[in-house]
């Protein structure tokens with residue numbers, strides 16, 4: 021018998037298949053504080069949560085029996101996926117099951133904001149008949165900027181069009197073709213700022229989207245613009261939003277999600293032009309049934325037939341494959357992550373060349389790992405080894421893999437190029453016998469760098485004194501350099517410097533670096549994993565059967 025713990029008020033109807041199954045015992049608890057959950061979690065094989073229960077590393081330390089964590093919803097930001105992965109626990113979610121609920125809530129919030137319905141409701145209920153204070157605006161013929169054209173963004177845009185709105189959409193994976201077909205305009209973030217009367221965000225919260233709408237962005241927006249956030253708190257910088265509303269530049273905002281939940285910043289709550297709901301986007305009878313049904317079916321599938329479809333992580337793998345491919349898999353994930361950061365935009369094309377010994381190996385898994393590294397930059401935790409190719413196709417990105425027996429001077433060598441229009445980025449890498457992984461090519465420069473968590477990529481004129489200037493500037497900012505590599509293609513031309521650092525570099529340091537005479541560009545690159553690559557056994561079985 022498998023024991024399943026359900027917290028956070030999940031729909032009983034949706035859990036029916038688990039309740040009825042002879043191999044599962046389902047126990048319910050309300051949302052428990054960490055200390056109480058820690059005491060009982062060790063008894064369960066699976067845990068089902070919504071967003072209130074925080075599945076932290078500390079909790080997982082006590083979860084010795086746990087094999088599956090199911091998020092009855094989309095965002096898994098309340099789950100420490102890396103900690104779960106390290107413990108070999110599969111994390112699954114229910115993507116798409118609450119799309120319509122979140123879409124309709126976004127529309128409800130936009131209309132309520134435009135017509136000041138919550139403010140009017142409050143006064144009318146208090147017995148005050150005030151018909152003068154609540155003059156609203158129409159959506160008809162207004163421009164809506166949609167940032168994030170995934171499942172929810174697309175459905176929101178569709179419905180907003182039926183109100184007669186003109187849609188400007190931004191998503192790194194949105195093609196002209198798809199935009200045209202859906203009757204919207206593919207736009208830059210700046211164009212959305214300049215033209216939109218309403219702006220709604222529908223991205224996950226990632227390093228790129230955190231603070232996407234900040235003071236700088238708000239200053240570029242049209243006066244009187246209104247914002248809606250039913251995605252994740254923090255995509256719109258809350259302090260900056262309050263400042264822009266107080267100055268009269270932004271007319272108002274409708275927020276379902278907050279940087280701090282469940283207790284949002286009082287400045288937001290007290291502002292009369294900000295309307296709020298307590299993270300209710302997915303709170304419909306239908307969506308709650310559907311998310312619970314999906315995760316229940318998936319839990320049964322995992323325990324009964326060892327296959328998974330919506331895993332968002334890569335739990336423990338064992339055996340020969342791991343032994344042999346382990347260094348390549350980790351390196352593949354790393355070069356995927358680096359190359360997309362170098363490209364600075366979503367790719368339309370991916371090229372992978374395997375040379376030397378790698379030609380003899382089955383590299384399909386390695387290819388999936390690289391693609392996951394690339395896509396996860398924009399698609400976050402929703403990408404895994406199982407869905408990597410599927411998502412690539414869905415995003416309209418082409419890929420080509422070639423096996424080239426010629427060894428390029430290394431016993432094994434892999435080269436990954438991503439491109440979009442005329443822009444491209446390349447990383448070449450190898451595993452040196454006895455020395456480990458090395459990045460040996462970045463764009464057209466030959467280098468020799470051990471992948472580290474924090475890297476600095478600098479392009480500069482090949483002239484005396486550059487290394488010293490960079491070193492002393494980083495020293496001024498208390499940033500310790502681990503290693504430094506320089507390379508050039510011709511004497512006196514443009515050269516490259518790649519440094520590994522002990523900590524992150526912020527925008528101020530990048531700005532200071534680029535003001536050094538002769539330094540052409542500086543980019544901070546980050547790797548999420550410099551440890552071990554750990555795909556799940558179940559995940560691999562599924563991969564093998566595709």
Ligand SMILES: NC(=O)C1=CN([C@@H]2O[C@H](COP(=O)(O)OP(=O)(O)OC[C@H]3O[C@@H](n4cnc5c(N)ncnc54)[C@H](O)[C@@H]3O)[C@@H](O)[C@H]2O)C=CC1
Pocket residue numbers: 094095096116118119122167168169170171172173190191192193222223224225226228229250251252276277299300301302303398399402
């Ligand atoms: N308020 C609520 O209760 C709910 C909130 N959500 C949240 O809504 C968000 C969107 O969900 P879905 O549409 O289902 O996800 P999705 O994965 O289908 O779409 C996300 C889209 O964001 C795009 N994106 C990523 N980085 C971007 C960037 N820097 N700029 C522009 N676009 C970017 C991706 O390319 C992708 O197309 C998630 O954060 C999810 O957790 C989802 C359901 C309910």
Ligand SMILES: O=C(O)CCC(=O)C(=O)O
Pocket residue numbers: 070071092093094095096118299300301302303
């Ligand atoms: O479970 C909930 O109500 C939160 C839904 C949500 O934010 C999500 O699915 O990402």
